[in-house]
Amino acid sequence: MSPTRKMKVLVAPLDWGLGHTTRCIPIITELLKRGVTVILAGNDTQKKILSEFFPECLFLPLKGYNIKYSNRGRGFISKMMRQFPNILSAIRAEHKWLREIIAIHGINGIISDNRFGLYQSDLPCIFITHQLQIKTGMGRLADIILRNLNYKK
Structure with a gap:
């Protein structure tokens, strides 16, 4: 990075609960202290929270994965498996969105929370996660496969 070119970083948390959003707050605060231009992205709920803390930051709408959780613990895995095609579609869409946003806004760094x-x-690109060992409940092989997918990015 050239010393004359100001760093412009996109910070985008996942929409699976507000923990992803709130744990980005200290990161954004530190980036701003260091003179980095921060662009935020997320859904309307995330915008409401992050804009309260960082009204000076541009906020871009970014669709979430819109996961639906099971009402019963036993149905959790099957409900998540049925949503897997939609999750993959959301991942592809956000990757396409990112390419467009980089071109429009001149972003030169990315911090994504999951x-x-x-x-x-x-x-x-920095990928923040708290899921280093995902337990599927479907056995060791399924856990290993999911962990390897998680570590790939």
Whole structure:
């Protein structure tokens, strides 16, 4: 990065609960303290929270994965499996969205909280996760496969 070119970073948390959004607050605060231009992205709920803390930051609408949880613990895995095609579609859509946003806004860094589609091979990308060991409840092989997918990005 050239010292004359100001760093412009996109920060985008996942929409699976507000923990993803709130844990980005100290990161955004530190980036702003260091003079980085921060662009935020997310859904309306995330915008409401982040705009309260960072009214100076541009906020871009970004659709979430819109996951529906099971009312019963036993149905959790099957409900998640049925949503898997929609999750993959959302990941592809956010990757396409990112390419357009990079071109429009001149973004030169990305911090994503569990958003698998927010990466660009020629830019620094940070992927934040709290799920280092995902337990599927479907056995060791399923856990290993899901972990390997999670570590791939």
